[in-house]
Amino acid sequence: xxxxxxxxxxxxxxxxxxxxxxxxxxxxxxxxxxxxxxxxxxxxxxxxxxxxxxxxxxxxxxxxxxxxxxxxxxxxxxxxxxxxxxxxxxxxxxxxxxxxxxxxxxxxxxxxxxxxxxxxxxxxxxxxxxxxxxxxxxxxxxxxxxxxxxxxxxxxxx
Amino acid sequence: xxxxxxxxxxxxxxxxxxxxxxxxxxxxxxxxxxxxxxxxxxxxxxxxxxxxxxxxxxxxxxxxxxxxxxxxxxxxxxxxxxxxxxxxxxxxxxxxxxxxxxxxxxxxxxxxxxxxxxxxxxxxxxxxxxxxxxxxxxxxxxxxxxxxxxxxxxxxxxxxxxxxxxxxxxxxxxxxxxxxxxxxxxxxxxxxxxxxxxxxxxxxxxxxxxxxxxxxxxxxxxxxxxxxxxxxxxxxxxxxxxxxxxxxxxxxxxxxxxxxxxxxxxxxxxxxxxxxxxxxxxxxxxxxxxxxxxxxxxxxxxxxxxxxxxxxxxxxxxxxxxxxxxxxxxxxxxxxxxxxxxxxxxxxxxxxxxxxxxxxxxxxxxxxxxxxxxxxxxxxxxxxxxxxxxxxxxxxxxxxxxxxxxxxxxxxxxxxxxxxxxxxxxxxxxxxxxxxxxxxxxxxxxxxxxxxxxxxxxxxxxxxxxxxxxxxxxxxxxxxxxxxxxxxxxxxxxxxxxxxxxxxxxxxxxxxxxxxxxxxxxxxxxxxxxxxxxxxxxxxxxxxxxxxxxxxxxxxxxxxxxxxxxxxxxxxxxxxxxxxxxxxxxxxxxxxxxxxxxxxxxxxxxxxxxxxxxxxxxxxxxxxxxx
Numbered sequence: 203x204x205x206x207x208x209x210x211x212x213x214x215x216x217x218x219x220x221x222x223x224x225x226x227x228x229x230x231x232x233x234x235x236x237x238x239x240x241x242x243x244x245x246x247x248x249x250x251x252x253x254x255x256x257x258x259x260x261x262x263x264x265x266x267x268x269x270x271x272x273x274x275x276x277x278x279x280x281x282x283x284x285x286x287x288x289x290x291x292x293x294x295x296x297x298x299x300x301x302x303x304x305x306x307x308x309x310x311x312x313x314x315x316x317x318x319x320x321x322x323x324x325x326x327x328x329x330x331x332x333x334x335x336x337x338x339x340x341x342x343x344x345x346x347x348x349x350x351x352x353x354x355x356x357x358x359x360x
Numbered sequence: 361x362x363x364x365x366x367x368x369x370x371x372x373x374x375x376x377x378x379x380x381x382x383x384x385x386x387x388x389x390x391x392x393x394x395x396x397x398x399x400x401x402x403x404x405x406x407x408x409x410x411x412x413x414x415x416x417x418x419x420x421x422x423x424x425x426x427x428x429x430x431x432x433x434x435x436x437x438x439x440x441x442x443x444x445x446x447x448x449x450x451x452x453x454x455x456x457x458x459x460x461x462x463x464x465x466x467x468x469x470x471x472x473x474x475x476x477x478x479x480x481x482x483x484x485x486x487x488x489x490x491x492x493x494x495x496x497x498x499x500x501x502x503x504x505x506x507x508x509x510x511x512x513x514x515x516x517x518x519x520x521x522x523x524x525x526x527x528x529x530x531x532x533x534x535x536x537x538x539x540x541x542x543x544x545x546x547x548x549x550x551x552x553x554x555x556x557x558x559x560x561x562x563x564x565x566x567x568x569x570x571x572x573x574x575x576x577x578x579x580x581x582x583x584x585x586x587x588x589x590x591x592x593x594x595x596x597x598x599x600x601x602x603x604x605x606x607x608x609x610x611x612x613x614x615x616x617x618x619x620x621x622x623x624x625x626x627x628x629x630x631x632x633x634x635x636x637x638x639x640x641x642x643x644x645x646x647x648x649x650x651x652x653x654x655x656x657x658x659x660x661x662x663x664x665x666x667x668x669x670x671x672x673x674x675x676x677x678x679x680x681x682x683x684x685x686x687x688x689x690x691x692x693x694x695x696x697x698x699x700x701x702x703x704x705x706x707x708x709x710x711x712x713x714x715x716x717x718x719x720x721x722x723x724x725x726x727x728x729x730x731x732x733x734x735x736x737x738x739x740x741x742x743x744x745x746x747x748x749x750x751x752x753x754x755x756x757x758x759x760x761x762x763x764x765x766x767x768x769x770x771x772x773x774x775x776x777x778x779x780x781x782x783x784x785x786x787x788x789x790x791x792x793x794x795x796x797x798x799x800x801x802x803x804x805x806x807x808x809x810x811x812x813x814x815x816x817x818x819x820x821x822x823x824x825x826x827x828x829x830x831x832x833x834x835x836x837x838x839x840x841x842x843x844x845x846x847x848x849x850x851x852x853x854x855x856x857x858x859x860x861x862x863x864x865x866x867x868x869x870x871x872x873x874x875x876x877x878x879x880x881x882x883x884x885x886x887x888x889x890x891x892x893x894x895x896x897x898x899x900x901x902x903x904x905x906x907x908x909x910x911x912x913x914x915x916x917x918x919x920x921x922x923x924x925x926x927x928x929x930x931x932x933x934x935x936x937x938x939x940x941x942x943x944x945x946x947x948x949x950x951x952x953x954x955x956x957x958x959x960x961x962x963x964x965x966x967x968x969x970x971x972x973x974x975x976x977x978x979x980x981x982x983x984x985x986x987x
Contacts (some may be wrong), residue, residue: 210471243586244589286573294525297521298526299477299600300479330457
């Protein structure tokens with residue numbers, strides 16, 4: 203499980219802080235939690251190193267949904283629909299240090315860093331102001347997301 | 361006497377004082393500075409000439425394949441086919457100075473590290489040095505060495521990013537095919553002189569390998585960043601935001617295996633460095649052979665400023681008073697080059713000659729309220745425009761090239777336009793001949809000689825010769841040599857580390873207390889891209905003022921009070937348009953090569969303090985197309 207996000211940027215720090223809060227929460231053997239507060243090519247390198255059977259990304263992202271929204275979606279690991287120009291743009295951003303969940307997903311998909319069973323759990327980011335504090339709705343999302351991750355870990359593999 | 365313009369003179373003992381009889385010594389309203397540079401083809405600063413026949417106004421926004429939000433306004437003379445005017449624009453406000461105000465100074469290591477996703481370790485190192493000085497805490501030798509190795513590794517991480525992912529594609533087959541197909545045709549039949557070294561038979565084979573996403577050189581660069589990052593992590597714990605840097609050293613638990621792990625990765629970088637200079641030299645020489653006017657792309661006066669890095673553990677005593685002496689003991693020498701001549705290597709003088717101007721930037725002037733510090737801690741007079749006197753007062757407004765047009769300010773040294781970069785680091789170190797004896801690196805006065813030991817490839821001796829011109833190609837050529845030079849320096853420092861380790865000097869930090877009285881500190885260091893300075897003022901255990909200056913603060917600078925264009929602007933003005941496309945389909949590759957040769961990084965733009973705390977994500981992009 204990788205917590206993707208931007209440290210110290212309010213709600214955007216949700217993924218990395220999720221990993222910190224629940225690192226020692228009785229996960230089954232073989233479950234690895236990683237702080238993936240890193241740009242796309244670095245996450246790719248993490249995945250190439252670990253070669254996981256399944257991946258769960260956790261993070262917060264502003265997509266215009268109501269505050270409190272939690273999204274769960276499977277990541278299509280096929281690469282034939284990737285816009286190569288956009289991909290090059292994403293990788294350029296990553297090389298320059300930008301951390302962005304969509305960018306990360308595109309880059310790791312293209313370079314085949316993901317197993318077929320890859321899931322994202324996202325909360326709707328509300329406040330991206332500087333500092334270590336979450337908005338109330340995102341703070342309230344921690345426990346529900348924890349339960350969702352536990353359910354993902356417990357479900358049979360695809 | 362290193363200053364030609366500032367009202368400061370030195371006595372026989374090197375003590376500085378204000379020149380006598382100067383009524384308003386720091387005024388910016390007077391005559392143009394000596395050494396005034398306004399590139400020959402530049403038109404009236406900020407003047408609108410877009411309505412003239414055959415002149416095209418062109419806004420490139422954003423410049424892709426750079427870090428951060430950068431835009432450039434260019435005016436092209438379509439008859440002469442060259443750029444005649446340029447304005448460089450940093451598009452977002454960097455709010456770190458405001459974020460840091462009032463905080464515990466120790467927070468600055470973590471917070472300033474966030475200024476950049478590539479050079480975070482450099483900022484953290486600079487911040488820790490600020491506190492070394494302000495707290496009066498001297499790191500033990502192993503603490504200095506650990507910082508040196510962490511920072512050398514960070515430079516090794518940085519180089520493949522620029523050469524492989526950012527600048528490299530400008531010389532790749534797909535992009536050159538779109539602008540100069542005749543060059544690609546010639547490249548198909550031109551054998552690569554260093555093919556035995558790098559394995560690419562023809563120049564076109566190299567250009568193919570430079571292609572974005574799929575090219576072998578591009579992909580190898582991504583993998584090399586992994587290796588560099590692992591090396592940084594061994595001493596800094598985490599990258600790009602280190603977890604082990606503290607005032608007085610590092611908290612890393614260092615063992616012999618730390619050094620061995622580091623060395624095993626360094627050997628791979630040494631092999632990479634042999635090949636990377638080979639293919640870059642082949643490509644650059646080939647382009648120049650195709651058209652010698654490529655030497656005019658990005659050319660500007662040889663005015664360079666560097667702060668040096670990688671300290672001598674025996675010399676570094678963290679004091680401002682001795683900074684000139686310990687600075688000159690660094691493995692890369694601090695210095696200023698004006699018109700190709702080295703004018704100082706003294707960090708005290710470099711710091712004292714530094715000013716920032718905001719006449720063309722979205723900030724308020726701050727000097728109306730008087731000058732807080734008249735001198736630096738060693739008694740050298742400093743300007744009201746010096747960072748210790750600077751107050752950051754944002755003043756957003758409409759863009760106007762005659763008035764304000766950028767969030768960058770205009771740093772100048774002795775009121776002259778200077779640029780900074782890894783090539784400048786090499787330039788100054790080569791001219792100065794001050795580095796200590798080493799089995800691996802030597803400064804010869806006209807270049808840098810370095811030995812790269814045997815790895816998978818045989819041992820090689822390389823020599824980078826100080827170029828006669830400062831232009832886009834020579835910036836990139838030097839950068840390709842920089843991997844080997846920095847790897848050889850890394851090896852030198854690693855040998856030094858083993859020596860201290862064998863002597864039992866393994867302690868890597870000195871305990872400190874946060875002082876409660878008024879103190880000043882400065883961290884002067886180098887990022888992959890050049891100059892990094894942090895100036896800090898603390899009182900009652902809190903930050904009163906913190907000022908950060910980065911390489912792109914210098915290089916992307918706008919006009920100054922005298923109308924001198926900044927380095928990007930000077931580099932673009934006069935650049936010929938050598939692409940073959942007709943004027944209605946210009947791609948601007950030569951302009952982009954100019955800008956990217958500086959390795960632009962508009963860092964610190966991701967964290968914006970607008971008072972409401974709204975953060976704007978960077979929207980720059982890398983693109984494999986030119987449009």
